[in-house]
Every structure is written in structure tokens, then in C-alpha cells.
Amino acid sequence: MKIQGAKVLVTGGNRGIGLAMARAFREAGADVWVGVRDAKAMTEFPAIALDMGSRDAIERAALELQAMEFDILVNNAGLLTGGLLEDQSVEEIYAMLQVNLLGVIQLTHALLPGMVKRGRGKIVNNSSVSGVMNFPLASTYSASKSGVYAFTQCLAQELRGTGVSTLVMVTPGVKTRMFDEIPKKYGAKLDLKLIEGAISAEEWAREVVHAVEDDREVLEPKGFSGLGVFLARHTPGVFNRLVATKYRRDGLF
Numbered sequence: 001m002k003i004q005g006a007k008v009l010v011t012g013g014n015r016g017i018g019l020a021m022a023r024a025f026r027e028a029g030a031d032v033w034v035g036v037r038d039a040k041a042m043t044e045f046p047a048i049a050l051d052m053g054s055r056d057a058i059e060r061a062a063l064e065l066q067a068m069e070f071d072i073l074v075n076n077a078g079l080l081t082g083g084l085l086e087d088q089s090v091e092e093i094y095a096m097l098q099v100n101l102l103g104v105i106q107l108t109h110a111l112l113p114g115m116v117k118r119g120r121g122k123i124v125n126n127s128s129v130s131g132v133m134n135f136p137l138a139s140t141y142s143a144s145k146s147g148v149y150a151f152t153q154c155l156a157q158e159l160r161g162t163g164v165s166t167l168v169m170v171t172p173g174v175k176t177r178m179f180d181e182i183p184k185k186y187g188a189k190l191d192l193k194l195i196e197g198a199i200s201a202e203e204w205a206r207e208v209v210h211a212v213e214d215d216r217e218v219l220e221p222k223g224f225s226g227l228g229v230f231l232a233r234h235t236p237g238v239f240n241r242l243v244a245t246k247y248r249r250d251g252l253f
């Protein structure tokens, strides 16, 4: 898809991967808007107040967003949960699922009909290697990200011939605030050498822009993360045995 002149909305575009993608799309010639919780605090891009953690807030913003006729919707905002399932609060799980999965579906549901009507558009969804590689302690986060992956792949098929297409990002470890939360949530029971080798948000954002330009449907990570995704998909027995050696339910230390 041609990015020059395209109108792009990036949720969670105020920091991390979202901000890096907003900048990369702008560099490629797009007219970039960000959907953020605190629109007043955003000075670098035109911002729309959009709390992805609230069904009502998304519904309230929908009319304005529909009228803006975005060509590319990047569903990026996300939260990390982690730890033994019984140690995660139900409130935290619901809040994460609202942002990571339900909000993605609701916002896409609001903007997709306009794209189909115009015969032009792209839905870009930020899934994760955790949507494919299922680690202990990641049950709820992985559920959200494999949900995003499946949602996007189903849409890809539904949309054939409409002029609207999708891209799902199988995002690897990327150095952001969320990545820094991993040791606290996972480190006591999982050997984190398993997920070493994070890349910069800028590097991943450039790959996303190229994948949109090339109309790819899935953006996979390279290197160690790419190998992990391959093993999890094609030899899940090997993957699970490897992970089992790195996990202690009663704690590593």
C-alpha cells in the first residue's frame, strides 16, 4: 500500500513502539494522528483522546474517527500481565483484555465499514511472539495476543477483494517500558535468557512500514525470536520441553 499521503491513526502513539511507528509512518510521507489517553500531553502529533481501556470511550470517539476517514489503523496500545494465573487479579486481567483484544476489535469494527466503502484501507494489529510462543506465566497476555493474531488472520480472508487488507505484527522483544516490566512479572520463575536480544522500537517500526508498503499479511521477527516462533509452530513438543527446563513454579532463586 502506498504510504505517501495516507492518513494513519496509531493507538498508544505517545511512547514505545507506537511513537516509533508514528514517526516511521511520518517519515514515509503519511499524515499521522495518534489516539492517546492524554491528548493534551501529546505535542509531536495531532492527537485524539482515546482510552482503549473503556468501551464507552471508544464508542464516544467512534463518530469523530469515522468522519476522519483514516486509510491505515494501527492498533498498538497494550498492557502486559504476567505471573501465575492465580496471582493475577481478575480486575487486571479484564483491564488488559479490554485494551489488548476487545478494544482492538471494537475500534476495527468502528472504522472498517468506512474503509470497505471507500475500497481502500489497512488494519495493522500489534500481536506478539507471545501470541505464538506460549510461555508459563504468560497465560492471560498470550491469550490476548493469540486472539489478536487470529482476529487479524480471519479478517484478512474476509476482506479479500475489498481493497482493504491487514497486517499482523508478531512483535519480538522490543526495548520499551513494557519490556522493562518483564523481569518483575516473569523473572522469579522463568529464566529470562530465553527472551534475550530485544531490538529497538525504531528498528521494528521501520520493518512495520516496509511490511505495509509490501502489503504483507504477517510480519515475523528475525534471529533468535524468529527461531523460537518457528519451533513453537512446527515442533511444539521440542519448544515445550525447552521451556520446561527454564521454568520453576516454586521459584528459580
Ligand SMILES: NC(=O)c1ccc[n+]([C@@H]2O[C@H](COP(=O)([O-])OP(=O)(O)OC[C@H]3O[C@@H](n4cnc5c(N)ncnc54)[C@H](OP(=O)(O)O)[C@@H]3O)[C@@H](O)[C@H]2O)c1
Pocket (backbone or CB within 6 Å): 011, 012, 013, 014, 015, 016, 017, 018, 035, 036, 037, 038, 050, 051, 052, 053, 054, 076, 077, 078, 079, 080, 099, 126, 127, 128, 129, 171, 172, 173, 174, 175, 176, 177, 178, 179
Ligand atoms: N515491547 C515488547 O517487547 C513487545 C513485544 C510484543 C508486543 N508488544 C506490544 O506492542 C504494543 C506497544 O507496547 P510497547 O512495548 O510500546 O509498550 P509501552 O511503552 O508500555 O507502551 C504501551 C502503550 O499503550 C498505551 N496504552 C496502555 N493502555 C492504554 C489505554 N487504556 N488507552 C490508550 N492507550 C493505552 C500506553 O499509553 P499510556 O502512556 O497512556 O500508558 C502506551 O502508549 C503493545 O500492544 C504490546 O503488547 C510489545
